[in-house]
Amino acid sequence: MKVLLLDNYDSFTWNLFHYVDSLGVECRVVRNDEGELSELDHYSHLLLSPGPGLPKDAGKMMEVIRRYHSKKNILGVCLGMQAIGEFFNCSLVQLEKPCHGVTGTYTILNAKASLFHRVNNPFIAGKYHSWVISNPTSESGLIVDAVDELGNPAAISHVNYKVFGVxxxxxxxMTPSGKQIIENWLTLS
Incomplete structure (x- = not known):
């Protein structure tokens, strides 16, 4: 198993790297506007980091999703989830009040969601975002696995692909179960 962590120029990227590394999994960090996409062929898992702005402004991230969504195990975090949502035809919705550096309470809706194995329901997690995705349509293939306290999609998975987002x-x-969620993602075969 090898993880490519696509860095969307976010300070939290290295926290993700250290979580993956501490689980004994090889991980390489590449900025979203560097390297050739063919380099990603050598990795089993793609981790799309948080970052500023909107998915369309995040270098090659949308192209990475387009090229690998049916071939790789992908987890998008924050901006990464928004990109996955947009790729599968969800809209982005700007929050009236941004949530930066606060905790939220999340409810797991899908009891079979692999990302949340051994995670309490509800659970607490850290928020740093101004945008969320709209509720996916059935045609998108996305399932909402968890919601925030306002009912916004907080975790998604795809019915046909190993594509996940939080x-x-x-x-x-601020996310006590965060490492467990990353470990759960890594152990999905």
Whole structure:
């Protein structure tokens, strides 16, 4: 198993790296506007980091999703989840009040969601975002696995592909179950 962590120029990228590394998994960090996409062929897992702005402004991230969504195990965090949502035809919705550096309470809706094995329901997690995705349509193939306290999609998975997203930050110190969520993602075969 090898993880490519696509860095969307976010300070939390290295927290994600250290979580993956501490689990004994080889991980390489590449900025979203560097390297050739063919380099990603050598990795089993793609981790799309948080970052500023909108998915369309995040270098090659949308192209990475387009090229690998049916071939690789992908987890998008915050901006990464928003990109996955947009790729599968969800809209982005700007929050009336940004949530930066606060905790939220999340409810797991899908009891079979592999990302949340051994995670309490509800659970607490750190938020750092101004945007969320709209509720996916059935045609998108996305399932909402968890919601925030306002009912916004907070975790998604795809019915046909190993594609997952979390709007919250599992790598934040404000997310006690964050490392478990990353470990769950890594152990999905």
């Amino acid at each position: 709007q919250f930050h599992p790598e934040s110190i």
